[in-house]
Amino acid sequence: MSIEPLIYGLFGLIIGSFLNVCIYRIPLGKSVVFPGSSCPQCGKAIRAYDNIPVLSYIILRGKCRFCGKPISIQYPLVELLTGLSFYFCGRIWYLTSPAFVNTLFLCVVIILVFTDFHHRILPNVLTIPGIIAGVLLSLFQTPSFYSDTLSVRTALSLSENPQSVLPWVGSIFGAVIGGGILLLVGVGYLKLRKKEGLGMGDVKMMAFVGAFLGWRLALLTIFSGAVLGTLISIPFMLSGKMNLQSKLAFGVFLGIGAAFSLFFGLPVLDWYLKFFR
Numbered sequence: 001m002s003i004e005p006l007i008y009g010l011f012g013l014i015i016g017s018f019l020n021v022c023i024y025r026i027p028l029g030k031s032v033v034f035p036g037s038s039c040p041q042c043g044k045a046i047r048a049y050d051n052i053p054v055l056s057y058i059i060l061r062g063k064c065r066f067c068g069k070p071i072s073i074q075y076p077l078v079e080l081l082t083g084l085s086f087y088f089c090g091r092i093w094y095l096t097s098p099a100f101v102n103t104l105f106l107c108v109v110i111i112l113v114f115t116d117f118h119h120r121i122l123p124n125v126l127t128i129p130g131i132i133a134g135v136l137l138s139l140f141q142t143p144s145f146y147s148d149t150l151s152v153r154t155a156l157s158l159s160e161n162p163q164s165v166l167p168w169v170g171s172i173f174g175a176v177i178g179g180g181i182l183l184l185v186g187v188g189y190l191k192l193r194k195k196e197g198l199g200m201g202d203v204k205m206m207a208f209v210g211a212f213l214g215w216r217l218a219l220l221t222i223f224s225g226a227v228l229g230t231l232i233s234i235p236f237m238l239s240g241k242m243n244l245q246s247k248l249a250f251g252v253f254l255g256i257g258a259a260f261s262l263f264f265g266l267p268v269l270d271w272y273l274k275f276f277r
Contacts, residue, residue, distance in 0.1 A: 005090035012086025012103070013053035016079030019107060023078065023114045026123050042067035053079040074114065081110055088263065097140035102262060104133070105212045109255045112205060116251030122201030127208050131175055134211025138171035144266060145214040146170020171211045178210025178218030179203045202250050209258045216269055217261040225250065225257035 022032050024040070037046045044066040050056050057076040064071060085106040093099035108130050112122050138146065146167055186198035210218035229248055 002091075002094075004095055005087050008090035008095060008099075009083045009087025013079050013083040015086070015107060016082030016110075017051065017053050017075075019082055019110055020075050020078050022111050023074075023118075026111070026125060027115050027119045027121060039064045039067060039069075039071075041069040053083070078110060078114065082107065085110070085259075092263070093142070098142045101137045101141050101212070104137075105262070106259060108208070109258050113252050113255035116201075116249045116255075120249055122199075122205045122251045124201075124204065127201065127204035130208035131204070131211045134175065134208060135168065135171045138167035138211070141167060141171075141212065143167065145212075145217060146174070170214050174210030174212075174214040174218050175207040176210070177215035178221070179207030181219065181222060182206045198250065202254065205251055205254055209254070209261075213258070213261060213265070217265040220265050220269065221254060221257040221261045223257075224260050225253035225255075228256060229253040 018032070021037060025032050035045075037051060038044060039046060041064060044064070047065075050060065050065055054076045057071060060071070062071050062073070063069065086103050089099045089103045089106070093102065108126055112126060116122050143166070146169070182198055182203045186196070186200075186203065189198065190196055206218060206222065209221050213221070229250060232253070233248065
């Protein structure tokens, strides 16, 4: 087995530590650069040797060195998720450009999932630049994510060379479809129920997903996120802890669906489409 993906995964653990900072500070409107990390309970600055991803949490037994109060399990969890994201991207795409593009994508997804879980917000500072980044980086993305946009390119007669414009068209088309579907659902729900069912944050998140993954995987993300959200909700509704008016952090399920679509989406779509051939 090649060692490069493992090294890349270890680097991901370090990035995961930074993602924890983003998850905590972005919703509060604080800088993610200054000041350095500190205990959220006592405010004491965290020393470098206490800031080693995952390992420091284990050594300190999940407690602050200074005040002894518990450290959220979220910190090592985010670091592990990020490390695994880097590892599998490195293993699947062999440290080629799609590996770097997709690790960036997953880093943003992880931040969005946890900020939505805690605060029910999907910050514009992540989703809007994420859409732009998805379009700009589409030339370095896996071509198969956008391949079914060839018919759109042909219909618009944008170029005689399919490869010269396809990634850009695929990314933009994915953003429009991904965000547009949720926008239509949200507007329809508002018209029917006279109350907001989906926030614009979810719409912008799906435009971001579509820009990176194309329209097919964006639709799969919405479908898998909706199915997962429904399965999670049913036990709570049956127990009376939730009702139809309860508001879910849908961005959490969309984020999980996006990761699923990234790694497994194309084989799943190929399997599904076999039934129609």
